[in-house]
Amino acid sequence: MSRPFPYTYISCPCADTPVPDPAKKRRSRESPQKSPQKQPPERANPDQDKKLSTKEEQQGEDEDEEQTFDPRSPRSNFSLYPPEQLLYCEECHQIKCPRCITEEIVSWYCPSCLFETPSSMVRSDGNRCGRNCFNCPVCTAPLAVSTIENAAGNGPQQGPWVLSCGYCLWTTLDIGIKFDKPTNIRSQLQKMTDSTPPAALNRSRQASRTFGDLKHPLSSYASIDEQSNARERDGEQAAPKEDLAAPPMGTDARFAALKAFYRTQIAETSNSPNDHLSSEFGFSSPGALNRLMSLYTSSSRLSGLYGGSKKPKSKPPVMREALTASEGLKIAPENNETDMIARLQSPECGWDGMASIDQRGTQSPDARFVDDLLPLPVLLRTKRAKRCKSCKHILVKPESKPQSTRFRIRLIALSYIPLPTLRPLAPSPSSTLPAMAATSDLNSLPPLRPIHVLLTLRNHMFDPVRITLATPPVTPGRVATKVTVLSPQFEIGANSDVWDEALQGASAPVTSDSRSAALRGVPEAGKVWDKGRNWTTVVLEVVPGTLPGSSAEGGDGNPNTEINDEDVLAVAASRQDEDVLEIPVFVHMDWDADAQLDQQNVGKGSKPDDKVTRELAYWMVLGVGRIQPSL
Amino acid sequence: MPPPKAAKGEYIETDTGNKISRRSQIHGTQHIILGGKTVIQAEAVIRGDLFRTTTLPTDANTASAPAAPNPSTPSVAITVGRYSYISKSAILRPPSRLHRGIHSFYPLKIGDHVFVGEGAVVEAASLGNHVHVGKGAAVGSMAIIKDYAYVLDGAVVPPGMVVPSWCIVGGRPARIVGEVGEGYGVEGAEGGMARERYRVVGRP
Numbered sequence: 001m002s003r004p005f006p007y008t009y010i011s012c013p014c015a016d017t018p019v020p021d022p023a024k025k026r027r028s029r030e031s032p033q034k035s036p037q038k039q040p041p042e043r044a045n046p047d048q049d050k051k052l053s054t055k056e057e058q059q060g061e062d063e064d065e066e067q068t069f070d071p072r073s074p075r076s077n078f079s080l081y082p083p084e085q086l087l088y089c090e091e092c093h094q095i096k097c098p099r100c101i102t103e104e105i106v107s108w109y110c111p112s113c114l115f116e117t118p119s120s121m122v123r124s125d126g127n128r129c130g131r132n133c134f135n136c137p138v139c140t141a142p143l144a145v146s147t148i149e150n151a152a153g154n155g156p157q158q159g160p161w162v163l164s165c166g167y168c169l170w171t172t173l174d175i176g177i178k179f180d181k182p183t184n185i186r187s188q189l190q191k192m193t194d195s196t197p198p199a200a201l202n203r204s205r206q207a208s209r210t211f212g213d214l215k216h217p218l219s220s221y222a223s224i225d226e227q228s229n230a231r232e233r234d235g236e237q238a239a240p241k242e243d244l245a246a247p248p249m250g251t252d253a254r255f256a257a258l259k260a261f262y263r264t265q266i267a268e269t270s271n272s273p274n275d276h277l278s279s280e281f282g283f284s285s286p287g288a289l290n291r292l293m294s295l296y297t298s299s300s301r302l303s304g305l306y307g308g309s310k311k312p313k314s315k316p317p318v319m320r321e322a323l324t325a326s327e328g329l330k331i332a333p334e335n336n337e338t339d340m341i342a343r344l345q346s347p348e349c350g351w352d353g354m355a356s357i358d359q360r361g362t363q364s365p366d367a368r369f370v371d372d373l374l375p376l377p378v379l380l381r382t383k384r385a386k387r388c389k390s391c392k393h394i395l396v397k398p399e400s401k402p403q404s405t406r407f408r409i410r411l412i413a414l415s416y417i418p419l420p421t422l423r424p425l426a427p428s429p430s431s432t433l434p435a436m437a438a439t440s441d442l443n444s445l446p447p448l449r450p451i452h453v454l455l456t457l458r459n460h461m462f463d464p465v466r467i468t469l470a471t472p473p474v475t476p477g478r479v480a481t482k483v484t485v486l487s488p489q490f491e492i493g494a495n496s497d498v499w500d501e502a503l504q505g506a507s508a509p510v511t512s513d514s515r516s517a518a519l520r521g522v523p524e525a526g527k528v529w530d531k532g533r534n535w536t537t538v539v540l541e542v543v544p545g546t547l548p549g550s551s552a553e554g555g556d557g558n559p560n561t562e563i564n565d566e567d568v569l570a571v572a573a574s575r576q577d578e579d580v581l582e583i584p585v586f587v588h589m590d591w592d593a594d595a596q597l598d599q600q601n602v603g604k605g606s607k608p609d610d611k612v613t614r615e616l617a618y619w620m621v622l623g624v625g626r627i628q629p630s631l
Numbered sequence: 632m633p634p635p636k637a638a639k640g641e642y643i644e645t646d647t648g649n650k651i652s653r654r655s656q657i658h659g660t661q662h663i664i665l666g667g668k669t670v671i672q673a674e675a676v677i678r679g680d681l682f683r684t685t686t687l688p689t690d691a692n693t694a695s696a697p698a699a700p701n702p703s704t705p706s707v708a709i710t711v712g713r714y715s716y717i718s719k720s721a722i723l724r725p726p727s728r729l730h731r732g733i734h735s736f737y738p739l740k741i742g743d744h745v746f747v748g749e750g751a752v753v754e755a756a757s758l759g760n761h762v763h764v765g766k767g768a769a770v771g772s773m774a775i776i777k778d779y780a781y782v783l784d785g786a787v788v789p790p791g792m793v794v795p796s797w798c799i800v801g802g803r804p805a806r807i808v809g810e811v812g813e814g815y816g817v818e819g820a821e822g823g824m825a826r827e828r829y830r831v832v833g834r835p
Contacts, residue, residue, distance in 0.1 A: 084820045085812030111795045111807060114777075141789035141804040166771060166790035167804045381795065381807070396813050405778045405796045412814040419819050458819055 003623070005442040006422035006453070009080040010413070011069060011619040012097030069584040069619035070476040080621055083420065086413035087395045089388040095413050095618060096388055101395060103384040109402035112142055112378045116402050128377035132185045134163055137359060137373035141167035145182050148173075158182070163375050175371055186377055193250050193374060249325070251364040258328030262319075266291075269317040340368060385409075418457035418465065418492055418535075418589065422622050425452035425523070425539065442625030445581060447546040452523055453624055455585075458535040459492040463591045466491050469538070470586040475545070479627060482543040483583050486525045495534040540583070544627045547579055579629065583622045590615035641673070642833040650832050655717075662708035666743065669711050670832045674720040681725045681736045682708035708736065712743035712760065714825035722752045726772040737773070744816075744825035748784065755788075759796070761816045761823070779816050783808070 070076060079097065087096040108117045110129035117125065134143040143163040160178040163185065164171040172178070179188050249257065322329040333339075343349050353370050360367055362376055386396040397409040424442060445451065459465050469488045475481040523529060523539035530537040592611040642650040647667035655671045657663065659679030671677065683706055708725045717723065725739040740757040747753055748766035755770045759778035764770060768782045771790035776782065780794040783801030794800050799809040816822040 082812065082821060084814030084817060084822065087813065109795070111798070112793050114793065114795060139789075139804050140806055142792050144791050167787075381798075386813075402795065403777075407813070410813055412812075412817065414814045414817050414820055419817075421819065460817075 003082070005623055005625045006424065007623040008083065008420040008422055009071075009621045009623070010083050010086055010095065010417070010420075011076065011079045011621065012081060012086065012095050012100065013618055014079065014097060014100040068472040068476065069586070069621075071582040071584050071621040072477045076621075083414055083417070084412070086417075087386065088411050088413040088416040089391065089393050089395060090411060091391040091393040092388060093614065093616065095417065095616075096395060100389050101386045102389050103386055106383045106385050106398060107400040107402065108380045108382055110378055111381045114402045116400070117380055122380065125380075126377075127380050128186075129380060130186050130377070132183065133378040134185070134375040135378055136165035136168060136170050137363065137376055138170045138370065139165060139168040140376075141165050142378070143172075143375055145179075145185065147182075148178070161185075172375060175373065189375065190252075249328070249330075251366070254328045254330060256328075257326065258322060261322050261327040265319045269319050343369070415460045417587075417616065417618070418459045418467065420620060420622070421456045421458070422624065423454045423456070424624075425454050444628040445544045445625045446628050447544045450541055450543045451624075453540045453542055453622070454529060454537050455540055455622065456530075456535055456537040457492055460495050460534070461591065462494050462496065463593055464491055464494045465589050465591045467536075468588040470588070471540075471583060475581070475583055477578065478548055479578055479581075480545040481581055481583070481627075482545070484525075484541045485585075486523055486539045486541060487528050488538075490528050490536050490538060492536045493532075493534050540622075542581070542583065542624060544581055547627055547629050579627045581624045581627055583624060585620050585622060586617065587620055588615065588617040640833060644833070648829075650829070659708060662706060664707055664710045666711055666713040666715070668714050668829050670716045670829055672717060672719045672721075672832075675717045676720075676722045677709060677717070678722070678724045679708045681727070682706045683736045683738070707738050709739045709741070711741045712745065714743055714829050715741055715745040715747075716825065716828050717747045718749040718751070718766075720750050721747045723747070724752070724754045726754045726756050726774075728773055742778065744823070746825070746828070754790075761825075763822065779811060779822065781811055781815075781822075 071080065078099065081097050085098065087101060088094070089096050105119075108119060108122050108127075109115060110117065110131065110133050112129060112133035113131055115129075115131065117130070121130065132145055135141065136143055143165050145161055146164050147159045147161050160180065161182045162172045162178055177189070177192060179185055181188070344354065349369065355363065355367055355370055355373055359370075359373055363373055367373055383398045383400060383402065384396075385394060385398065387394050394409055395411045397407060398404070399406050399408060455469075457467060467490055469485045471483045471485055473482060473484070475483060523541070528536055529539045590613055593614045594611065641652055641654070643653060644650050645665075647665070649665045649667060649669045649671070651657070651669075651671045652673040652675070654673035655675040655677070657671070657677045657679065659682065661679070662682045663677060663679035709723055711717075723739060723741075725736045727734060727736045737756060739753070739755060741747075741753075742758055742760035742762065744761045745758050745764070746762070747758075747764045748768060750767045751764045752769045753764060754772045755774040755776055758764070758770075758776045759780065761779045762776050762782070763780075764776075764782045765784035765786060767784055768786045768788070770776065770782065770788045771792065773791050774788050775793045776788070777794060777796040777798075779797050781799040782788060782794070782805065783799060785803075786801045786805040787803040788794065788800060789804040792800075792805065794805075794807070797810050797815070798807045799811060800806060801808045811822065814820055819827070
């Protein structure tokens, strides 16, 4: 989501300090237990790492002292965030970006019906809504349940129901599916498409499968005219080809059968009764993995590593593979490929009849044609709590109800750092402010012509804040734009009660801003442009540089960029968005906060009346506009 | 009263602070409720005439022949909350649905601090508070956009879609493509500019 000019981004300081990697810590902590023989090298590594990282840190700090933030460097892409996305940790006293937090799931909900799904149900439902919410398999728009009969006009009798897409007008009738009831469609659909509902793994496949033939694996390979006249015949035709005994299974059912089969295989072939994998852990448990690894590897080193048991394995019992269809075996049909190619070539199918890659990605692997696409139950979404990665302090905790927009805890950066807003100072006072006119102007700033930009910082804290702004005199990069902050040091009032101001006297109402600005005249160095209860506006004088290779270049006197046109073109192509004028601004703020619970305050001199001076510094980037290529 | 105001400028300011452009097209004003401090810009079209008729007509062509058979019963077609902003040439239309073979309109509810972008077409059943509908977006019939949702420019929200809170939707058809930050909607920040927008309108 790129923003229109003017925008402000704030750089999270985490880009400079390497984030403590929890994975690394865990590895170094756990590895000695697992493989004692590997301890010395493993232990050496973290030390080295630490040395390296501290060295890097020192270097980084040294560089940081000298270097200014470059919004164009590839690294800064990862540290710049719009102010409203940043959080603030009260323990670390630092801005936290999405990279320096961890998330925990508070609740799961369906984005369509906004019902919460209990976490115990999430897995069995396959992370999808178990109610009536479906997405169109063709275009992903939500499907609506509607009746067929009523569309004809009258009758209190509710007809069969279908799912229909309001966007691409696809309905389940296109794949020949109707529903008897308008409720619980997912289980109805599952019954139709699978011979066994996957929720009940061990139930025999006696469930009603009225429409099971539809999703016969061969149904897609039969020619299309056959399908259109007689769908039921399809099943009869296909049955003798494959397996006479068992009816064909859907993908889910086959997966369940295979899973059950392999589980019994493991149970049978495990020779030691107290083997920790057998039944108490599932097939996917790490214990089972260990055992499989030791089964398949003869190397004693590896088995020692994974299994931990030193005794040499006697001949491991052989596991067999699935042999019958009831065990989940599926034999590729004889004329699979040729039938499919024939169907692809048939005029009835054509390009429109084939499922696209995107559509197939969410469907069963057998789905090749549009006819094979099934409605997709809506994927669940989550509400997540956020914690600081370094101190585990909780930063955001939403209420678990999906409908609620409230938070139990919400420590956003905006309540601590001043909110920056940028606005061009119109040259003529008559045309102040209508944002539309200003933005079109900002997309083509004439080079070498000074403009004034108003930067407003709005304080959301209950303490007044002292601010120091600093910019490099010339923006980094090849387009050298001169920037001057006319009053780099100023103070912002506290975010006191609105009533305080009103009672103090409404001599300076906030709303008189633009008119008074018009009267104010010329911006002066060392003077704050405007000031309100909890905000202060300062002026930045910006002289946009010339783009390399532009016609205005001659006047600027950039002799080293005198290169031939081809080079210029190549360079221009390689550096996209070079004409975007972004100003890095270093913000240093300090304020006197109440020293309450933090006795280990950040090493600042404490004041007598229980106040601590606290400071915070960060870079922000002001996106002013785009520089015109020529004058 | 009207003549001095007409001389004043483009916007009519009502007692509750609504700023309505003289060049907007508002139909069926008696069926529209504006919460106050609402801005309606030029060339915006608001179809208050498409309201649900209590005596259901027999045929389904109410859309083509909107009429008020019994104006004594005031039925609300469009509700707009405070500090909402309807940009230039946006269209607000109450949603409609074919129910039991009868085509009927349903009220369109728009919450507070809502922004409807330029040229957007909104036919939703409801837009929550702090909703942003981008430029040129279309919100389909009976869609429900919850609080703090963000519809990107040019998105087409399909009919009947529900967009949960804090979600960003975009594309054609619209899908959920992300979430806005926790600070979205804070006064003065992204999503909280409604008062500022209102304040600026109609200033010389």
